[in-house]
Amino acid sequence: MNTKKDIGWYVLFTMPLIFIFTTVVIIPFIIGIGYSFVSWDGIPANPKVFVGFDNYVQLFQDERFLQSAWHTIQFTVLALIVVNLAGLLLALLVTNGLRVSNAARTMFFMPNLIGGLILGYIWQFIFTDAFNSVGEKTGLKSIFFNWLLDPQFALIAMVIVFAWQMAGYTMVIYIAGIQSIPDEMMEAAKVDGANLWHRLTKIVFPLLMPSFTICLFLTLSGAFKIFDVNLSLTKGGPNNATEMFAMNIYNEIFAYSHYGIGQAKAIVFFLIVAVLTLTQVIITKKREVQM
Amino acid sequence: MKRTGKWILEILLFVFALAFLSPVYIMVVNSFKNRAELYENTLALPSSLSFQYYAKAMEKMNFLTAFGNSLYVTVVSVIIVVILSSMTAWMLVRKDNKVSKAIFLTFVATMLIPFQTLMMPLMQVMDWIRTHLHIPMLNTHEGLIYMNVGFHASMAVFLYHGFIKSVPVALEEAATLDGCSKFGLFWRIVFPMLKTITVTIAILDVISMWNDYLLPSLTLSDKGLRTIPLSTFYFFGEFTIVWNLAMAGLTLAIVPVVIFYFFAQKYIIKGIAAGAVK
Numbered sequence: 001m002n003t004k005k006d007i008g009w010y011v012l013f014t015m016p017l018i019f020i021f022t023t024v025v026i027i028p029f030i031i032g033i034g035y036s037f038v039s040w041d042g043i044p045a046n047p048k049v050f051v052g053f054d055n056y057v058q059l060f061q062d063e064r065f066l067q068s069a070w071h072t073i074q075f076t077v078l079a080l081i082v083v084n085l086a087g088l089l090l091a092l093l094v095t096n097g098l099r100v101s102n103a104a105r106t107m108f109f110m111p112n113l114i115g116g117l118i119l120g121y122i123w124q125f126i127f128t129d130a131f132n133s134v135g136e137k138t139g140l141k142s143i144f145f146n147w148l149l150d151p152q153f154a155l156i157a158m159v160i161v162f163a164w165q166m167a168g169y170t171m172v173i174y175i176a177g178i179q180s181i182p183d184e185m186m187e188a189a190k191v192d193g194a195n196l197w198h199r200l201t202k203i204v205f206p207l208l209m210p211s212f213t214i215c216l217f218l219t220l221s222g223a224f225k226i227f228d229v230n231l232s233l234t235k236g237g238p239n240n241a242t243e244m245f246a247m248n249i250y251n252e253i254f255a256y257s258h259y260g261i262g263q264a265k266a267i268v269f270f271l272i273v274a275v276l277t278l279t280q281v282i283i284t285k286k287r288e289v290q291m
Numbered sequence: 292m293k294r295t296g297k298w299i300l301e302i303l304l305f306v307f308a309l310a311f312l313s314p315v316y317i318m319v320v321n322s323f324k325n326r327a328e329l330y331e332n333t334l335a336l337p338s339s340l341s342f343q344y345y346a347k348a349m350e351k352m353n354f355l356t357a358f359g360n361s362l363y364v365t366v367v368s369v370i371i372v373v374i375l376s377s378m379t380a381w382m383l384v385r386k387d388n389k390v391s392k393a394i395f396l397t398f399v400a401t402m403l404i405p406f407q408t409l410m411m412p413l414m415q416v417m418d419w420i421r422t423h424l425h426i427p428m429l430n431t432h433e434g435l436i437y438m439n440v441g442f443h444a445s446m447a448v449f450l451y452h453g454f455i456k457s458v459p460v461a462l463e464e465a466a467t468l469d470g471c472s473k474f475g476l477f478w479r480i481v482f483p484m485l486k487t488i489t490v491t492i493a494i495l496d497v498i499s500m501w502n503d504y505l506l507p508s509l510t511l512s513d514k515g516l517r518t519i520p521l522s523t524f525y526f527f528g529e530f531t532i533v534w535n536l537a538m539a540g541l542t543l544a545i546v547p548v549v550i551f552y553f554f555a556q557k558y559i560i561k562g563i564a565a566g567a568v569k
Contacts, residue, residue, distance in 0.1 A: 006386075009473040013382040017375035017444055018394065023420075024441025025401050028412035035412055044418075093304060100301050104308040106556055110315075113548050113559070115502025117520050121527060121541055122318050125534055130317060130333040137332070164314070169563065176564045225405050228504050232527070249407045250505075263411055270408040277403060 036264040041257045048260075055264035064240060065265060068248035072224060075158060075244060079223040082163040084215055087170025088208075094171070095178045105175070109168035116165065120232025123161045124148065127233075151241030154234050158242060161229050166222060170215040177211030178204065213284040221277050245269055315545075322538035329535055344539035348526070352540050356515060357522040358547065364432050364507075364518060365500045368439035369493050372447050375440065377489065380451030381481055385460070395452060398445045406442070406505060413438070414509055428510075435510050439500055447492050450566060454488040455481075491562040494555070501548070519544050 036055055038048040059065050090108050094101040111119065127147040135144030147153040181204060189199050227246040230236065236243035236251075243251075249269060253262030321329050322344055323337035348354070383391040417428040417438070428434035458481070466480050482489075504520040511517060517525065523544050527537065552559065 010382055010386055013378040013473070013477075014394070017379045017440075017448070020375070020437060020441045021398070021444045023416060024413065024438050025404070025409065025445070026397075028409045028416050029401070029404060031415065032408060032412035035415075093307075098297075098301050098304055100305045100308070104304050105560070107308040107312055109556075109560060109563075110312065110549075110552060112563075113498060113502075113552050114545050115504065115520055117502070117504045118523060118541055118544050121523070121537065122314050125321070125538065126314055126317060129330070129534060133330060133333045172560055172564050225407070227407070228502075231504075232524070246405070246407050250410075253411050259411060266405075266408040266411070270404055273405050274403045 032263055033267060035260060036267045038260045040259045042253070042259045043257075051260065055261045056268070058261055059265050059268065062261075064243070065248055065252075067240065068243045068245055071155065071242060072226075072245040075155060075162075075226070075242075076220065076223040078156070078159045079162050079166075080216065080219050082159055083166045083170055083219045083223075084212070086163055086167035087215060088174050090167060090171040091174035091178055095175055105171070108171055111165050111167075112169045114165070116226075116228030117232045119161055119165055120229045123157065123164075124233050127157050148234055149238050151238060154238060154242045158226075158229060158233060161233055162223060162226065165229075166219060170219065173215050173218075174208065174211050177208045181207050209284065213281065216284060217277060217281055220280055221273065224273060224276065318538050319542055321535055322542050324535055326533075326535065344536045345543065348536055348540035348543055351529070351536075352522045352526045352543065353514070353517070354519075354522070354543055357517050357519045360432065360516060361501060361518040361520075361547075364435055364439070365497055368436045368443070368500055369496045371436065371440050372443045372496055373489055373493060376444055376447035376492070377451050377482060377485055378477060379444075380448045381455055381477060383448070384452055384455045385463075395448070398448045402445045402449065410505070410509060417510070430510065430512050430516065432511075432516060435507055438506060438510065439503075442506070443496050443500070446495070450488055450492055451485065454485060458484055487565070490558055491566045494559050494562040495566050497551075498559075519547075 035048075037050060037052060039051045039055070040046065040048040094105045094108070098104075114122075131144045132146055135141040138144065147157045185203060186199060189203055194202065225246055226244055227250070230242065230244050230247050234242040236247050246269070249262055249265045252258050252265060256262075317333065320335070320337055321333060323340055323342075328338060383395050414429075417434065420426050420428050428437065462480060463476060466476050471479070502520060503518075504524065507518050507521050508524070511521065523540065526540050
């Protein structure tokens with residue numbers, strides 16, 4: 001049945017998107033690998049000098065890059081824990097049949113629609129001036145001070161903003177998971193005398209493994225690639241203490257015009273993201289319980 | 292006794308949800324306060340409702356233009372993504388051969404590539420097209436739309452592909468026997484059946500394109516072309532931050548999102564859940 005006409009339709013239907021996709025994603029990805037082996041300042045008139053693996057060797061000696069990698073790891077681990085605990089807690093709160101559940105769910109989800117850049121600016125005001133003013137009013141200056149001036153607290157501030165944005169998102173996924181658990185199963189457990197804790201740990205959590213997989217995947221890749229919130233909340237400060245991976249790459253290329261090294265970092269970044277997310281999906285998939 | 296207990300829980304949950312949104316409250320109340328009032332008590336309600344900071348922020352951010360720009364770029368990009376991805380995915384499912392499999396796998400595999408890995412070479416490619424083929428890919432809305440479509444193609448093809456696999460072929464075969472062309476068959480029979488997944492894809496893409504900062508910041512340089520995230524960024528960069536004015540600007544920036552959410556929240560929450568589970 002593979003007539004010429006059929007092939008014509010096939011090409012007509014798929015070509016436009018494949019063409020756009022190739023020019024926007026595939027070609028840049030391939031030539032990006034090439035750029036990571038040259039030394040270039042981004043000015044078209046200046047030569048691109050081939051340097052082999054020099055860029056890759058150099059980036060492992062780049063203190064600031066290694067620091068940003070460490071910040072990103074700290075941030076990601078904290079964010080994974082906080083976002084998923086919060087999302088799961090919110091999901092449990094709005095699935096126990098209260099009348100305000102729907103309204104509450106709508107409200108918990110709202111921050112997710114506001115872009116990271118704008119969220120960061122709103123919270124910048126809260127962590128600086130609003131915290132200062134609360135600290136002065138209440139005398140609790142050990143808690144309420146300008147968090148963004150302290151390296152440790154600035155990182156925690158980023159976790160809070162990210163969690164505020166993502167908790168509602170993971171909540172929606174956990175709700176779907178909780179609602180797919182049959183009521184009879186919970187009733188039977190109740191009749192058999194299982195208390196709330198046992199029902200959660202022996203029934204709900206194991207059956208939520210697919211939801212965990214999705215949420216961990218989404219938070220892991222979201223946290224690891226964070227840029228917008230980083231830019232608007234702390235700009236990487238104080239003293240680069242909250243500069244994350246993505247921002248370090250951006251600065252290397254566009255602020256310092258080290259196009260070659262910057263692209264080498266970007267390739268390393270891609271490899272880490274790919275390995276991390278794939279391993280995570282494989283591990284959690286294995287632990288999913290079949291119903 | 293049990294009923295009062297339930298009422299207390301209802302109220303507690305609602306209060307907690309309100310507290311969860313307190314950053315929004317802090318933003319809105321401080322957009323109405325003058326400087327002295329703002330620093331006296333950040334958490335209090337404003338003493339009067341004066342919209343002077345809104346007027347000023349609107350002018351400084353060039354808000355109406357930015358809103359129009361964001362709307363144009365987002366709507367056109369989403370429409371093109373939906374049209375092209377659904378057509379592509381349908382062909383890939385119905386012509387299930389090695390070529391289709393390879394194309395589909397390429398789409399899926401590239402979903403792992405972070406934007407930062409592509410941004411610099413992408414700008415070089417677009418610059419090359421501009422200088423050698425004289426197509427204005429940079430500093431135009433149309434160029435940005437083109438790139439938006441490219442970046443959102445994988446996800447959309449992936450979701451459509453999964454959905455179309457569950458649509459029975461029988462109906463399509465009947466229509467083919469009636470002499471319907473592939474084009475008519477797709478638009479009249481197949482596409483209407485894809486409504487639920489189309490809504491999901493449109494919502495996911497609207498949210499991510501509307502809020503995107505990095506790609507527009509790299510492609511658009513003219514002031515008049517700026518989208519809302521861009522004009523917010525420059526608004527904050529222009530002067531040392533005057534917070535009441537800044538809060539008015541941020542409130543303006545999220546008003547369209549809140550209105551959209553208010554009208555489409557049912558679809559949004561459903562769509563998010565459906566999109567994520569795939």
